[in-house]
Amino acid sequence: MSFLTSFVNGLSLGSIYAIIALGYTMVYGIAKMLNFAHGDFIMVGSYIIFTFVSTLGLHPAVGVLVSIVLCTLLGVGTERIAYRPLRQAASPLAVLITAIGVSYLLENLALLIFGADTKSFTSIIPWSGITLAGGALRIQGVTIVTIALSVAILIALQFFVHRTKSGQAMLAVAQDKGAATLMGIDVNKTISLTFAIGSALAAVAGALLCSAYPSLTPYTGAMPGIKAFVAAVLGGIGSIPGAMIGGLVLGIVEILSRTYISSQLSDAIVFGILVVVLLVKPTGLLGKITQEKV
């Protein structure tokens, strides 16, 4: 496999990590919590698409749309039922442990409903792709769609956060919930909206991930979820462009090390990079040092 092909594949995987990481980082930045069940929302979304498209035979676009809607409801509902009551809890660990609990709950529910066997996911993007450089470089349709979509999502999110009133409310809540309340911002509603966006993105990521790597199990979301978390931390957790860069770096490193070094070691290398970056720059690539001014 040529370097360019690997690089493009890395870019594609990185784009998926980036879309997941965007959800992670927004929820962290605004609600100040790590939603460890975020990766499992991907899996739920993929099973929804699988059910509607492969089992019920509906059009892939319908499947994706239903998946986005249901994942959004799942995210908002999870926040409302499981996380919000713990937001004022004495220890921030309470909500973190709850998130891990939600993660196991979703995985085991999927196990119960769909079984442990691997489902073969039919790609929702039938386009076979393009051939460049006289056949030397083949780029799959799903790869192109993934990369384009992640860039579009990044631009849309940046516009939303910086140019709309709801986006400004999110930034205000991220920086100071109490002061945001004093401005008349409904903090609970803002956090719900953040979960809605993050979970909708998880559904999109699930559709892309399973189209590129078409085997679906109840644990499909777990590893990409953790990698996306690493990507968010690498880029500077809470930063939207940081999540994008972190995701791309992670995806490219993973695929290149799988191609040129060792497929067994690729994950170790990915996590090794995280350790090194955090040692050198604890706030991540684009993270800021938060300082209190008296």
Add this chain to the structure above:
Amino acid sequence: MALLEVNNISVYYGMIQALKGITFHVEKGEIVALIGANGAGKTTTLHTVSGLLQPKSGEVRYKDVDITKIPGHRIVSMGMAHVPEGRRVFPDLTVEQNLRLGAYTRKDKAEIESTLETVYQRFPRLKERTRQVAGTLSGGEQQMLAMGRALMSHPDIILMDEPSMGLSPLLVGEIFDIIEAVHEDGVTVLLVEQNAKKALAIANRAYVLETGRITMEGTGRELLDNDDIRRAYLGDA
């Protein structure tokens, strides 16, 4: 009917009782000061009035409406603004973004622009720094930003929590001048201050808070002349 009436409120932090039945009122057009030592319950009182905290018992009435159970984010649009202790500006947003968030609950774009102009006239130093990130402002500038942000909601009453805290004497004077100017524009002021001398000098009336209770009240002048107050809060021997 007073603009703001606080009737016998008790507030707890877990098991600890912070306010033990506080009653006071603010008439329209007044400057009322709450003075007292650290931990007396001044900030808790303001937080309860603006809905950030819920009292266990008692009632807060504003414009003759019981607002005790109304969540904090809905109180701003009723015409009450709160300048919190420690400024609490949004550090990563610019001066102008901070100010515009102050008008978050207002709909009329043209009126927001005209209020923004008024605020910039009142605080020319903010106008010089519209694009500067708030976290890089000096303490005095941040205080002005916090006050300007509160004025952006076009309030009838403004609650100010320790506006002079940590500022140089020169800036303290400037901040108090601004408070008086805002008051002259027709905004009622409820002022919490540790700088009792300055606060009593501009207040129509004042209440003294001690460990969760109001122990004394009177006009600013009366309290300034009171021997106990002079000893306890004004640093006279």
